[in-house]
Amino acid sequence: xxxxxxxxxxxxxxxxxxxxxxxxxxxxxxxxxxxxxxxxxxxxxxxxxxxxxxxxxxxxxxxxxx
Numbered sequence: 494x495x496x497x498x499x500x501x502x503x504x505x506x507x508x509x510x511x512x513x514x515x516x517x518x519x520x521x522x523x524x525x526x527x528x529x530x531x532x533x534x535x536x537x538x539x540x541x542x543x544x545x546x547x548x549x550x551x552x553x554x555x556x557x558x559x
Contacts, residue, residue: 494546512539
């Protein structure tokens with residue numbers, strides 16, 4: 494199964510949830526937003542949102558400053 498994260502392709506062994514994918518990449522669980530196929534996925538849905546072959550993910554990290 495192939496997905497794209499921020500324009501980089503990943504091969505996954507099988508179906509995973511968005512939460513499993515984020516955790517497996519060592520990404521922080523706080524301070525980021527994730528869109529799957531151009532739709533933001535609320536953090537409360539990460540545990541149940543299964544990724545499918547061909548999904549396109551964008552992860553955006555919040556920053557502070559001014």
